[in-house]
Amino acid sequence: MSATPRAFPLGPSLLFCPADRPERYAKAADRADAVILDLEDAVAPEAKAAARGHLVDTPLDPARTIVRINPLDTAEGRLDLAALRQTPYRTIMVAKAESPDAIEAHPGFDIIALCETARGVLAAPALARLHNVVALMWGAEDLVASLGGTSSRHADGAYRAVAMHARSQVLLAAGAYGKAAIDAVYIDIPDLDGLAAEAADAVASGFAATACIHPSQVAAIRAAYVPSPEQVNAAHDLLNAAAAAGTGVFAYQGRMIDGPILKHARETLRRAALPN
Incomplete structure (x- = not known):
């Protein structure tokens, strides 16, 4: 029998904020249920060192802050972890998570494993069973890029079959081991109706939270997760x-x-x- 998923105290709206923009930290934290300070894709390579400095120097409430770090098998990921140890933040999102051994080697953190490559999606059950993993998230664009594809969605905005398979795989893996599942970002920022429909589907399917990339998306996500x-x-x-x-x-x-x-x-x- 599958375990009952844990309550996810940081949801339902999780707003990404580039870690190299410290002037936005507090605003992002105020707008959403939790902020994801992003040291990975949102930060250009030449700005990553400065972003780590801002992370240390610009404190937020650690209970409502997630830090997305670069993949653990990279030099940037190791530098991210060194910076994190100078902060009170202990909830981290590991980008392009693929290796259970690598995740398990960091018991001092509550880890959200971001399954956004083909290997990561296939490893989702093994990642979900780890004690230090508190949630799984999936990512459509990096996944399709890892397959050599060019788009995660059809022209009408609906996900392609491979993206839907990955979304379901991550949700099932999380549910099987009692972990929360976080739905991927909706990148068409002005399309709030499309976001609302996708968030409503996430709720009905069993996701605990939805990540977003712009403050204007928070209200639609919150509305979907609160029953009428x-x-x-x-x-x-x-x-x-x-x-x-x-x-x-x-x-x-x-x-x-x-x-x-x-x-x-x-x-x-x-x-x-x-x-x-």
Whole structure:
């Protein structure tokens, strides 16, 4: 039986902020549920040393801060870890995570393994079972690049089949070992309707949080992860009907209701932080 995923205290909206832009740190932290200070893709190679200095010199609340570091098997990744040891930050996102042995060698950190290469996606179950891994995230663009592809999405914005497979693989691996799963960023910043639809799908599928790249995206993500009053009322009504029925399976509003459907309702109430 799969483990019940842990609650993810940093979600649901996780906003990336380039680590070489310290003037944006506090603003990003104020806008989202947690900020991801990015030492990897958001920082040009020539600016990485300065970014590490800013990371040390510009403190944020460590309980609401994640630091994305460069891959562990690179010189930049090792320098990132050295800088982190001068800070109170202990939640890190490891870019292009592929090796369970490399991740396990850093027990002093709570690690979000970012599965964004073909090897990383295939290694997702082995990464999820590690004690120091608290969550898995996946990334579409780096994944497709690692395959020699040119685009993760079709012209209509829908993910290509390989990206959907990777998304599902990471979600299943996280769920199998009781870890949170974080959905990938939505890179079409003005398309808030598309983001809202994708975040709603993430919630319904079992993701614990969604990462984003612009403050304007935070509200759409938060709205998706908080059940509407109508959803909360429907969940309460269903659970009350189950209590009245007093049987394992019963009919309700034309649907067959059993244990898994009741778990869906309880999850809705958990997300709304209401007693259930």
